[in-house]
Amino acid sequence: MLLPLLTVTLAVIGLLWSADRFVGAAAATAWRAGMSKLLVGMTVVSLGTSAPEIVVAVMASLDNAPDLAIGNALGSNIANIALVLGVQRSHLMTQRSSDEEPGAGEAHGP
DSSP, X not given: OXXXXXXXXXXXXXXXXXHHHHHHHHHHHHHHHTOOHHHHHHHHHHHHHHHHXXXXXXXXXXXXXXXXHHHHHHHHHHHHHHHHHHHHHHHHHHHHHHHSOTTTTSOOOO
């Protein structure tokens, strides 16, 4: 029981350390190239969110299971689109409700 817990703990520490180094190096490279921080951030985030799908697709193709690779790609894209649209809609509705003043739709007297 101790060995799996130690392995997971070390893996999480290694993941956090390497992710921090990766983002720092990407930002420094982009700054030297004159790219905007927004573009770099979007690129790093897109690579980070696509990495699990890439690994699954490669492993599925090595195991001669193309259906798994196609299903994973389609499913992850559908989930990503639905989550982005859902979060955006929630944010929009929250923003609209905070912009409205109490009694904005009521008729005012002379």
